[in-house]
Amino acid sequence: MNLFSLEMWERFSFYGMQGILAIYMYFAxxxxxxxxxxxxxxxxVGAYGGAVYVFCIVGALVSxxxxxxxxxxxxxxxxxxxxxxxxxxxxxxPGLVTGLLCVAIGSGGLKATAATLVGSLYAVxxxxxxxxxxxxxxxxxxxGLLGPLVTGFLQQNWGFHLGFGAAxxxxxxxxVWYVLTRxxxxxxxxxxxxPLPRSxxxxxxVIAVVAVLLVVILVLAGVINPGNLANIVVxxxxxxxxxxxxxxxxxxxxxxxxxxxxxxxxxxxxxxxAFFALxxxxxxxxxxxxxxRLNRSIFGWEMPISWPQSFNPLFILLxxxxxxxxxxxxxxxxxxxxVKFAIGILxxxxxxxxxxxxxxxxxxxxxxxxxxxxxxxFGELSISPVGLSLATRLAPAAFPxxxxxxxxxxxxxxxxxxxxxxxxxxxxxxxxxxGITGLVxxxxxLIMLAIAKPVTRGMAGVH
Numbered sequence: 201m202n203l204f205s206l207e208m209w210e211r212f213s214f215y216g217m218q219g220i221l222a223i224y225m226y227f228a229x230x231x232x233x234x235x236x237x238x239x240x241x242x243x244x245v246g247a248y249g250g251a252v253y254v255f256c257i258v259g260a261l262v263s264x265x266x267x268x269x270x271x272x273x274x275x276x277x278x279x280x281x282x283x284x285x286x287x288x289x290x291x292x293x294p295g296l297v298t299g300l301l302c303v304a305i306g307s308g309g310l311k312a313t314a315a316t317l318v319g320s321l322y323a324v325x326x327x328x329x330x331x332x333x334x335x336x337x338x339x340x341x342x343x344g345l346l347g348p349l350v351t352g353f354l355q356q357n358w359g360f361h362l363g364f365g366a367a368x369x370x371x372x373x374x375x376v377w378y379v380l381t382r383x384x385x386x387x388x389x390x391x392x393x394x395p396l397p398r399s400x401x402x403x404x405x406v407i408a409v410v411a412v413l414l415v416v417i418l419v420l421a422g423v424i425n426p427g428n429l430a431n432i433v434v435x436x437x438x439x440x441x442x443x444x445x446x447x448x449x450x451x452x453x454x455x456x457x458x459x460x461x462x463x464x465x466x467x468x469x470x471x472x473x474a475f476f477a478l479x480x481x482x483x484x485x486x487x488x489x490x491x492x493r494l495n496r497s498i499f500g501w502e503m504p505i506s507w508p509q510s511f512n513p514l515f516i517l518l519x520x521x522x523x524x525x526x527x528x529x530x531x532x533x534x535x536x537x538x539v540k541f542a543i544g545i546l547x548x549x550x551x552x553x554x555x556x557x558x559x560x561x562x563x564x565x566x567x568x569x570x571x572x573x574x575x576x577x578f579g580e581l582s583i584s585p586v587g588l589s590l591a592t593r594l595a596p597a598a599f600p601x602x603x604x605x606x607x608x609x610x611x612x613x614x615x616x617x618x619x620x621x622x623x624x625x626x627x628x629x630x631x632x633x634x635g636i637t638g639l640v641x642x643x644x645x646l647i648m649l650a651i652a653k654p655v656t657r658g659m660a661g662v663h
Contacts, residue, residue, distance in 0.1 A: 203314060209375075213343075220364075242619060252304050268392045269317050271390060287368075318336045347370070349510050351363035352504030356505075441613070468655070471644065474545055476614025482573065484621075545645035546646070548580075
């Protein structure tokens with residue numbers, strides 16, 4: 201229960217903060233915001249979300265090579281809490297930058313280690329293993345459901361900094377409970393699986409310092425700026441993915457069968473990125489849409505802008521058991537993973553097309569957005585749970601961590617793209633925006649469906 205609680209409160213704080221982040225940046229200073237350009241604000245949200253998944257790779261390396269998963273998890277949780285405190289207490293842009301950096305790095309480290317620690321509680325063949333992960337997944341979505349509701353209500357009634365403060369308190373509660381109960385974790389929770397030789401500490405320390413200095417110089421020179429952050433994260437994700445694919449495909453450590461499976465993962469990588477490029481816009485474009493296009497009035501009371509973001513985790517909690525039962529019922533007759541991916545991509549494309557009929561409507565009903573997110577959630581349940589599993593099953597024996605890094609890079613790429621695309625959105629051009637992005641994504645889904653059979657053959661027995 202300690203990991204369930206920590207993850208629930210971490211997701212409460214993460215999604216609670218993210219629910220009000222975009223409007224905090226683009227609201228005028230007279231409204232308690234920072235007065236940043238709306239397109240730049242949503243782009244930053246996308247860049248930040250993508251950076252979380254990039255930092256997952258850093259967190260995994262720190263855990264596997266330096267301090268072990270439990271210490272990495274604890275340090276990451278502390279960093280997340282400090283990030284939310286910075287957003288709550290530090291004024292203006294300095295508080296924003298400090299807070300987002302701390303939360304992004306901390307969330308990446310926590311994501312990289314929490315699931316590993318859950319797995320360490322059970323033997324590989326323990327029949328309770330799946331139930332344990334199901335409980336953990338419930339914690340994720342309970343936190344994701346409650347976070348935007350609480351912070352949105354506080355922000356609307358008492359201001360942004362109290363909303364960010366609630367996220368900090370939530371993370372603190374989870375952290376305290378974790379510290380009090382972490383003795384229940386197995387003894388190997390602090391084991392470092394692949395220790396970095398001490399002789400290489402100085403080398404990697406110098407590399408880390410040089411990397412940080414390079415980023416600082418580029419920021420000071422204006423090469424890296426708020427307007428292009430999302431595009432930079434897109435570029436980093438693409439370059440890193442190409443390098444990792446090249447390392448695995450050219451390695452003498454993998455067999456011909458493993459090489460075929462890595463090649464088969466390439467279209468799945470692209471499909472994952474395409475899906476999340478639209479799905480993650482619930483934190484960018486949908487925030488603006490909820491602010492400017494939704495009729496949020498209920499019997500004279502106005503619903504907070506962030507509340508529609510709780511629809512997705514609510515639907516996940518309701519529908520995940522249904523999907524699990526469906527796949528179990530179908531057994532060997534269920535569609536293969538490439539077909540599930542195609543279905544998920546098609547559904548998120550359809551979800552975006554559902555925005556188009558509402559273009560002439562002055563105040564869009566909240567229930568219409570709930571319908572859109574319901575369709576998108578069907579898509580998520582077709583991709584997200586199976587994508588992570590697929591990465592572990594297709595991974596070459598010599599490169600299990602690299603394959604997981606690739607999956608995280610696909611999500612990072614899609615999330616950063618959601619920020620880049622959001623700069624093209626405006627209320628005046630929403631038919632073109634939702635129509636084009638929806639149709640292009642549907643085209644990607646149809647291509648994925650067309651190549652499902654050869655991709656399945658390339659997966660060499662993995663379905």
